[in-house]
Amino acid sequence: xxxxxxxxxxxxxxxxxxxxxxxxxxxxxxxxxxxxxxxxxxxxxxxxxxxxxxxxxxxxxxxxxxxxxxxxxxxxxxxxxxxxxxxxxxxxxxxxxxxxxxxxxxxxxxxxxxxxxxxxxxxxxxxxxxxxxxxxxxxxxxxxxxxxxxxxxxxxxxxxxxxxxxxxxxxxxxxxxxxxxxxxxxxxxxxxxxxxxxxxxxxxxxxxxxxxxxxxxxxxxxxxxxxxxxxxxxxxxxxxxxxxxxxxxxxxxxxxxxxxxxxxxxxxxxxxxxxxxxxxxxxxxxxxxxxxxxxxxxxxxxxxxxxxxxxxxxxxxxxxxxxxxxxxxxxxxxxxxxxxxxxxxxxxxxxxxxxxxxxxxxxxxxxxxxxxxxxxxxxxxxxxxxxxxxxxxxxxxxxxxxxxxxxxxxxxxxxxxxxxxxxxxxxxxxxxxxxxxxxxxxxxxxxxxxxxxxxxxxxxxxxxxxxxxxxxxxxxxxxxxxxxxxxxxxxxxxxxxxxxxxxxxxxxxxxxxxxxxxxxxxxxxxxxxxxxxxxxxxxxxxxxxxxxxxxxxxx
Numbered sequence: 155x156x157x158x159x160x161x162x163x164x165x166x167x168x169x170x171x172x173x174x175x176x177x178x179x180x181x182x183x184x185x186x187x188x189x190x191x192x193x194x195x196x197x198x199x200x201x202x203x204x205x206x207x208x209x210x211x212x213x214x215x216x217x218x219x220x221x222x223x224x225x226x227x228x229x230x231x232x233x234x235x236x237x238x239x240x241x242x243x244x245x246x247x248x249x250x251x252x253x254x255x256x257x258x259x260x261x262x263x264x265x266x267x268x269x270x271x272x273x274x275x276x277x278x279x280x281x282x283x284x285x286x287x288x289x290x291x292x293x294x295x296x297x298x299x300x301x302x303x304x305x306x307x308x309x310x311x312x313x314x315x316x317x318x319x320x321x322x323x324x325x326x327x328x329x330x331x332x333x334x335x336x337x338x339x340x341x342x343x344x345x346x347x348x349x350x351x352x353x354x355x356x357x358x359x360x361x362x363x364x365x366x367x368x369x370x371x372x373x374x375x376x377x378x379x380x381x382x383x384x385x386x387x388x389x390x391x392x393x394x395x396x397x398x399x400x401x402x403x404x405x406x407x408x409x410x411x412x413x414x415x416x417x418x419x420x421x422x423x424x425x426x427x428x429x430x431x432x433x434x435x436x437x438x439x440x441x442x443x444x445x446x447x448x449x450x451x452x453x454x455x456x457x458x459x460x461x462x463x464x465x466x467x468x469x470x471x472x473x474x475x476x477x478x479x480x481x482x483x484x485x486x487x488x489x490x491x492x493x494x495x496x497x498x499x500x501x502x503x504x505x506x507x508x509x510x511x512x513x514x515x516x517x518x519x520x521x522x523x524x525x526x527x528x529x530x531x532x533x534x535x536x537x538x539x540x541x542x543x544x545x546x547x548x549x550x551x552x553x554x555x556x557x558x559x560x561x562x563x564x565x566x567x568x569x570x571x572x573x574x575x576x577x578x579x580x581x582x583x584x585x586x587x588x589x590x591x592x593x594x595x596x597x598x599x600x601x602x603x604x605x606x607x608x609x610x611x612x613x614x615x616x617x618x619x620x621x622x623x624x625x626x627x628x629x630x631x632x633x634x635x636x637x638x639x640x641x642x643x644x645x646x647x648x649x650x651x652x653x654x655x656x657x658x659x660x661x662x663x664x665x666x667x668x669x670x671x672x673x674x675x676x677x678x679x680x681x682x683x684x685x686x687x688x689x690x691x692x693x694x695x696x697x698x699x700x701x702x703x704x705x706x707x708x709x
Contacts, residue, residue, distance in 0.1 A: 282697050295375065325485070327393040336491050359595075366677075367701040370703055384426055411459065414459050453492055503582040511636075514633055517560060522556060527548045533546060533586075535559070546609065547613040549612045602691055623651075624646065626650065627652075629654065
């Protein structure tokens with residue numbers, strides 16, 4: 155044929171190369187074979203969520219003039235986009251192929267007779283904004299913790315309104331502050347997180363879906379962390395105000411205690427301010443440094459404060475000795491626990507050998523052999539343990555004795571690892587269960603991901619196979635992530651929909667996810683992508699009554 159002659163002589167033009175580039179891959183074999191992969195070429199995949207697949211007449215007018223001659227120009231076999239045809243019984247004609255080859259549609263092994271349209275969003279815009287933003291699960295957990303603390307504080311102040319000098323017992327206020335600090339630490343502790351995930355994931359399938367979809371929101375537990383942290387700061391603000399008032403009135407002659415309390419209050423306030431989401435997302439390295447070092451200094455100052463306050467109490471006539479006063483203080487035991495959980499992860503700090511595998515200029519796969527990795531676990535690695543840590547989902551190897559991480563170009567640090575991959579990294583603590591673990595409380599799910607989000611998805615589906623449809627949108631998937639990753643995708647979902655955005659542009663992920671959700675009769679959709687797209691997909695589906703879940707980037 156003419157195309158064969160052109161290829162053999164190296165005379166294929168650039169326009170013909172672009173025409174031949176596949177945009178959507180449908181994996182339909184047990185093993186990935188690039189030469190036999192079913193592909194579809196589209197000029198655009200997806201519309202706006204509200205107008206998806208509605209105006210077929212406009213779509214048909216804009217259809218390309220491609221024909222069966224494309225096959226002789228080096229193009230891959232065409233998969234029909236069959237959303238417009240009411241009935242389909244048999245092989246499509248050449249005219250149907252020409253008409254459908256560029257239409258926005260759901261791609262599967264065979265052409266679907268009907269494509270599910272996305273319904274309109276439920277309720278009004280204002281209610282949706284309140285329900286899925288201001289009153290999200292994270293915000294509700296924060297509110298429960300904060301309101302409970304403030305109610306307790308109001309009751310304590312009311313009970314002591316007639317006291318002279320006015321105000322509650324300083325020791326009780328300090329104890330409340332220390333208790334909230336401990337709660338904030340515990341909910342972020344690796345062992346506690348893994349234990350709570352294990353409990354939630356034991357939810358049986360026979361329970362109603364309404365109950366299971368609520369349990370699956372457990373990964374919003376960061377609301378407890380922030381709620382207790384802010385509450386601890388308010389309690390300590392009250393404590394500082396009380397000792398400052400007593401010091402000014404001459405009832406508490408301990409300038410050292412007052413000075414340390416003010417420094418500690420400034421540290422707690424700085425941690426809370428820098429943790430505001432808008433600031434944290436833009437200046438994450440600063441947030442991480444302040445959170446770590448200011449937190450360590452704050453724990454040390456808590457110790458100094460407890461010893462000074464206990465020393466003052468022991469100096470009073472008839473009082474217990476310093477050691478007895480310290481041991482009798484509830485705040486002492488709370489700070490002991492805080493100190494223990496602060497040090498614990500760093501006791502397992504070590505540098506481990508890594509085996510980098512460069513997939514492309516955009517991604518790298520880092521293999522580790524130092525331990526056997528359990529299912530659906532994430533790992534934080536660093537090349538400078540006191541500066542910054544980066545979390546990645548682990549993909550267990552087939553041998554069960556090693557694992558790997560996928561790192562894609564998403565910032566200065568990741569770009570450095572791709573350009574100059576390290577052969578050893580620092581790790582600390584234990585691997586932490588990821589939010590995708592909650593997928594196992596559902597019978598069937600849809601996984602939606604983009605780019606290197608395929609890493610967490612494979613971590614989940616390789617270690618815990620389950621009924622799942624996979625939608626993956628990424629530029630040049632085979633070139634960027636390599637044949638091994640494509641094989642893994644094929645194994646977890648032989649009918650995976652893989653969209654090459656380099657050739658087709660970005661699709662409407664809400665529309666495609668909703669179609670898969672209805673088509674496969676799934677119970678939930680999980681999305682792993684960048685923050686903006688994740689929020690868009692989760693909101694776009696939840697506002698239409700579909701249980702949807704995605705990372706919330708709260709740390």
